[in-house]
Amino acid sequence: MTLPQPLNFIEELKWRGMLQDIMPGTEEMLSKGPVKGYIGFDPTADSLGVGNLVQVMTLLHFQRCGHQPVALVGGATGMVGDPSGKSAERNLLNEEQLQINLNAQRKQLEKFLDFSAGPSQAMIVNNYDWFKNFSFLDFIRDVGKHITINYMMAKDSVQRRMETGISFTEFSYQLVQGYDFYYLWKHLDMKLQMGGSDQWGNITTGTELIRRMEGGEAFALTTPLIKKADGTKFGKTEGGNIWLDPVRTSPYKFFQFWMNSSDDDSKNYIRIFTTMTKADVETLVAAHDQSPHLRLLQKAIAKEVTIRVHSEEDYNAAMEASEILFGNAPTEALSKLDEDTLLSVFEGVPQVNISKSELEAGIPLLDLLADKSGIFPSRGEARKLVQxxxxxxxxxxxxDPNAQQTATDLLQNKYLLIQKGKKNYYLLIAN
RNA sequence: GGGGAGAUAGCCAAGUGGCCAACGGCAACAGACUGUAAAUCUGUCCUCUUCGGAGUUCGAAGGUUCGAAUCCUUCUCUCCCCA
Known part of the structure; x- marks a missing residue:
């Protein structure tokens, strides 16, 4: 991936609203030519979520600007537990789970970056590789000696835990992560560490360590924490986290997540989560303001992100399903679908089997919604929502909550599309 | 160790013998309006319900009473002040 004119990475981050803190001299260092920069990923789950996508995009932009992005998976740091942003001590993951998470995340990360040979070839490293044979005594002698407790205690992540308590394990986290930076700097010529703004403290421990151990210079920058316009956390919905793993969050749901973002939010998201140029973004935002009901921004984001995270086919399917479900004449569109299309359209929708013969005899609506399908936990709740x-x-x-449901409404003589609220769909299959 | 304050539904928070399934706010869910947006308005919001009701709650366990979230006893936990 070679670009005719390498973009200025810092400028790029700035207009995208992705720059929070930056260490003096970073921009100058970057301007001298391609450098290596990395971001660490914490293996707390077996999939990355959309929250992590911000960091993925940072690496991607970094690569687009001609630099060499490195993703670090935290096989070692994951065993310790980062206290940043945590109000209480975390539970440690067992090693087996850690391994599963690590592999899953590595696989996901591989999708986003360009690993083909060249000056900006991406890499993935695992800090377990350089920690596994590093003994505790060696570590506290060779690394710990260079950083004072006073320095470590001054960090925000530690300060905030002074009242409630912090284990030695979590306290030492910053030193472990700091050593990562030192190691990469020393052995891979890593010049830059990036991350979310909550990582600033950990990152600077790294640059400090590099300076004290070898008098070396390394740089850092962070991205702001993304929040929605209403101040709530990004990346969560009623149903919980939005994951990149299609098993956890179906491509349809994933697509819908972006489609549902508010106007204000999508103006930020388009900058962060797409690789559109500044001019294109500005044009699109203007067009969106002209006719907001077209939802141009949401569509553009949903398209690019769904394709990047899943695939073109997944995007098309999600798009088709959305058009049928939210289009102008949904009932008609539904009844026109042939069975294959219908099934593929509703692939990401929960499916429930019911008995066709019972349906032919007629099932009271509430029975169908609660007991037979489990869509509602109780008949009373089903009744309330129907009412x-x-x-x-x-x-x-x-x-009418007392209605009977019969087989006459079946689509393709087999399916019923049940909708709970505006956006929750269930496909009943009569066998 | 001494003294004081407190523990109420997802969270905050009223309530000190019957009118309490418990004011109010937030969050959540649904509806209307829209554009699958925001704001606003309306409804639901312990569980079940044949929508008439029924059952189980107010840190825990006992007790007083016709009747307790409210009074008494013991216990558990949290916070504050003094040592």
Whole structure:
């Protein structure tokens, strides 16, 4: 991946709103030619979530600007536990789980960066590799000696835990992460560490260590914590976290997550999560403001991100499903679908099997919604939502909680599309 | 060790013998309006319900009473002040 004119990475981050803190001299260092920079990923789950996507994009932009991005998976740091942003001591992961998480994350990271040979070839490293044979005594002699407790205690992540308590393990985390930077600097000529703003403290311990151990110079920058316009956390919905793993979050849901972002948020997201140029973004934002109901921004983000994280096919399927579900004449569109299309459209929608013969005999609506399908935990809840107009079958509102559901409405003589609220769909399959 | 304050639904927070399934706010969910947006308005928000009700709650366990979140006893935990 060679670009005709390498972009200025810092400028790029600035207009995208992705620059929080930067160490003096960083921009100058970057301007001298391609350098290596890395970001660490904490293996707390077996999949990255959209929150991690910010850091992935930082690496991607870094690479687009002609530099060499390195993703570090925390096989060692994951065993310790980062106290940053945590109000209480964490539970340690067992090694088996850690290994699973590590491999899963590594695989995901490989999708985003360009690993083909060249001056900006991406790399993935695992800090377990240089920690596994580093004994405790050697570590406290060779590394710990260079950093004072006073320095470590001054960090925000530690300060905030002074009242409630912090274990020695978590306290030493910054030193472990700091040594990563030193090691990479020493052996891979790593010049820059990046990360979320909560990592600033850990990162600077690294640059400090490099200076004290060898008088070397290393640089750092962080990205701001992304928040939604209403101040709530980014990347979570009613259903929980939005994951990159299609098993955890279906491509349809993933696509919908971006489609649902508010206007204000999407103006930020388009900058962070797409590689569109500044001019294109500005044009699109202007077009969006002209006719916001077209949701141009949401569509553009959802498209690019879904394709990057999943695939073009997944995007097309999600898009098609969304058009049918949210389009102008959804009921008609539904009944026109042939079975294959219908199934592929609703691939990401929970499916429930029910008995066709019972349905032919007629099932009381509430039985169907609660006992038979488990869509509602109780009949009372089903009744309440039906009464308040929150339930649709095949995109047609049902209003009578005492109604019977028969087989006459079956799509393709086999399926019923149940809708709970506006955005939760279930496909009932009559066998 | 001494003294004081407190523990109420996801969170904050009223309530000190019956009118309490418990004011109010936030969060959440649904509806209306829209554009699958925001804001606003409305409804739901312990569990179950044949929507008439039924059952289980107010740190825990006992007790007083016709009746307790409210009074008494013991226990557990949290916070503050003094040593």
């Amino acid at each position: 308040s107009g929150g339930v649709s079958i095949n995109k047609q509102k049902v209003s």
